[in-house]
């Protein structure tokens with residue numbers, strides 16, 4: 001099993017999403033995990049859940065739980081769907097809520113603390 005497969009499994013990332021590149025910088029004590037989606041994928045409109053083609057994407061970064069003692073961040077280009085009924089909308093992602101810089105796992109940790 002490759003590193004990125006292991007990380008993908010640990011994060012619970014499901015197709016069409018996949019781990020493109022994990023990058024561990026030991027001098028900065030930082031882990032950056034780059035996610036991407038399979039080319040040609042369609043995504044659900046966040047309002048009506050109809051599968052739509054992608055209008056464009058926006059680069060985003062989320063703070064995730066530490067990987068051992070490394071600060072960990074997820075990176076992805078997030079699609080905006082072009083729904084015939086609801087127009088251009090940022091999709092819902094499985095690892096975060098809309099308009100937050102944290103993953104669901106990180107938010108759960110903060111709530112626990």
Ligand SMILES: [Zn+2]
Nearest residue numbers: 045048083086
């Ligand atoms: Zn829609």
